[in-house]
Amino acid sequence: MAYSNKVLDHYNNPRNVGSLDKSDPNVGTGMVGAPECGDVMKLQIKVNGAGIIEDAKFKTFGCGSAIASSSLATEMLKGKTVDEALAIRNTELVSELSLPPVKIHCSVLAEDAIKAAIADYKKKTGAPAEAAAQVH
Amino acid sequence: MATYFEALGIAPRLSVDPEALRAAFYQRSRELHPDRFARADREQQARALELSSLLNDGFRTLRDPVSRAEYLLKLNGFDIGEQRSKDVPPELLEEVFELNMAMEELKAGDEHARGPLEEARRKFSALVAGTDETIDGLFASWDASQSRDDLARIRAALNRRRYLSNLLRDAEKALAPES
Numbered sequence: 001m002a003y004s005n006k007v008l009d010h011y012n013n014p015r016n017v018g019s020l021d022k023s024d025p026n027v028g029t030g031m032v033g034a035p036e037c038g039d040v041m042k043l044q045i046k047v048n049g050a051g052i053i054e055d056a057k058f059k060t061f062g063c064g065s066a067i068a069s070s071s072l073a074t075e076m077l078k079g080k081t082v083d084e085a086l087a088i089r090n091t092e093l094v095s096e097l098s099l100p101p102v103k104i105h106c107s108v109l110a111e112d113a114i115k116a117a118i119a120d121y122k123k124k125t126g127a128p129a130e131a132a133a134q135v136h
Numbered sequence: 137m138a139t140y141f142e143a144l145g146i147a148p149r150l151s152v153d154p155e156a157l158r159a160a161f162y163q164r165s166r167e168l169h170p171d172r173f174a175r176a177d178r179e180q181q182a183r184a185l186e187l188s189s190l191l192n193d194g195f196r197t198l199r200d201p202v203s204r205a206e207y208l209l210k211l212n213g214f215d216i217g218e219q220r221s222k223d224v225p226p227e228l229l230e231e232v233f234e235l236n237m238a239m240e241e242l243k244a245g246d247e248h249a250r251g252p253l254e255e256a257r258r259k260f261s262a263l264v265a266g267t268d269e270t271i272d273g274l275f276a277s278w279d280a281s282q283s284r285d286d287l288a289r290i291r292a293a294l295n296r297r298r299y300l301s302n303l304l305r306d307a308e309k310a311l312a313p314e315s
Contacts, residue, residue, distance in 0.1 A: 031233060033224030038299065040224060040233045061236040 003064050004098040010068035015075050018057045020044040028121025030113040034105055039066045043113035045077055045085070047121055053077050053085055058113070065103040069093050069110035082118055139211060140194030143187060150205055150275035150290075152198060161195040202294060205275070209291055212284070216291070225296055231259060235303055239310045253311055260304040267297040 003011065019042070020027045030043045039062025046055040056074035060067045072093055077085050090107035093099070099107055141148040144160045168188040173181045198204045206216050224232060235256040241249035271293050278286035 031229045033226065033229050033232065038224055040229060040236060042233055059233075059237070061233070061240075 003068075006072075006097050007064055007068040007099070010071040010097070011064040014058075014067055014071040016055075016057050016071065016078075017059060019059060020046050020055065020057050025124050026121075028117040028119070028124065030116030030118070030120060032109055032112045032116055034062065034066065034109045037063060037066070037105070039063065039106070039109060041066060041070050041109055041113045043070055043073065043110070043117050045114075045117045045121060047082060051081050053080050053082065063103075063106065065097070065099055065106040066109060068097050069099070069106045070113060072096060073110040073114055077114065082121070085114060086118055088114055138187075138190060140190070140198055140207060143190045143194045144198065146198075148208065148211075149279045150201075150208060151272075151279050152201075152204065154199065157195070157199055161191065164191050201271070201275070202297070205271070205290055205294060209287055209294075212287055214287060214291055224299070228263070231256065232303065235260065235307060239307060242310050250311070253307060257304065257307045257311060260300055260307065264297060264300050264304055267293060267300060271297065 020029075022029050022044075024046070026047050028045045028047070031041070032043075033040050039060065041058065041060040041062065043058045044056065045053045048054045056077040058070040058074050060070045069090075073088070076088055076092070080088075088111065090104070090111040093107035093110055094104055097107070139148065144157070144164060146152070146157065146160050165188070168184050168191060170181070170184070170188075173184045176184070196203075197207050210216055234252065238249040238253035238256055242253055271290065274286060274290045274293060278290060
């Protein structure tokens with residue numbers, strides 16, 4: 001299968017690979033898996049006092065599209081507020097990376113990972129999901 | 137077209153006694169031996185040959201519990217896609233991630249990863265064994281109930297087993313000394 005140049009770029013030079021301290025109360029960790037292809041994706045965000053995502057890291061075991069989707073996702077997350085991050089849709093990843101239909105589930109996985117990381121962060125900070133959404 | 141179970145003259149069950157299966161195979165093989173059809177007409181000879189080939193395929197398929205269950209699922213209209221075998225069991229995400237991580241580190245030459253990988257191998261080996269027990273139980277359950285729900289559960293368990301044993305195989309390969 002032919003990957004787009006953008007997928008290849010993220011695959012060959014993945015941004016923000018690594019991990020953040022899971023026990024840090026300002027770090028949210030999302031771990032998701034794709035039933036379609038057996039991929040496993042870990043995505044972490046670090047939120048500063050102003051509610052801005054100041055760092056994001058990922059590690060993905062899977063195909064090129066899954067790696068590219070999560071790599072791009074971490075780039076998009078940095079500098080966003082938690083609520084802006086929640087608004088990221090997989091379709092943005094699909095169009096940015098020109099993912100073919102058979103690889104759309106990779107972008108869905110990345111969106112799920114973002115949501116899981118944010119949910120974990122909110123759980124840690126003790127803010128119920130609805131209340132946290134109204135803060136900003 | 138007869139099923140493998142019919143070709144072997146046994147009931148379509150998932151719990152099969154290996155000795156009984158072997159005995160049925162030998163018995164039917166003797167019955168279909170070409171010598172017995174030396175004087176038969178061409179059509180009967182061709183029929184015996186066809187049945188004999190079905191019998192051999194059937195014995196190979198039914199003697200292995202996994203391929204036996206997959207065959208029975210196919211007979212019952214279940215689609216056995218290769219894709220589904222990769223389902224990540226959600227409760228195992230962490231373990232699957234750690235296993236992959238340790239394999240990658242070890243492949244990159246980090247010997248510190250050996251310990252965690254050996255630990256992961258033990259864990260996945262136990263998970264495969266546990267899945268085998270589940271599958272045995274489901275086999276017995278279907279044999280008694282013949283219910284489609286049981287078949288669906290069996291398919292899920294087989295997918296899980298294949299996924300886990302693939303990971304286990306990868307871990308063992310990564311741990312094996314360079315040859």
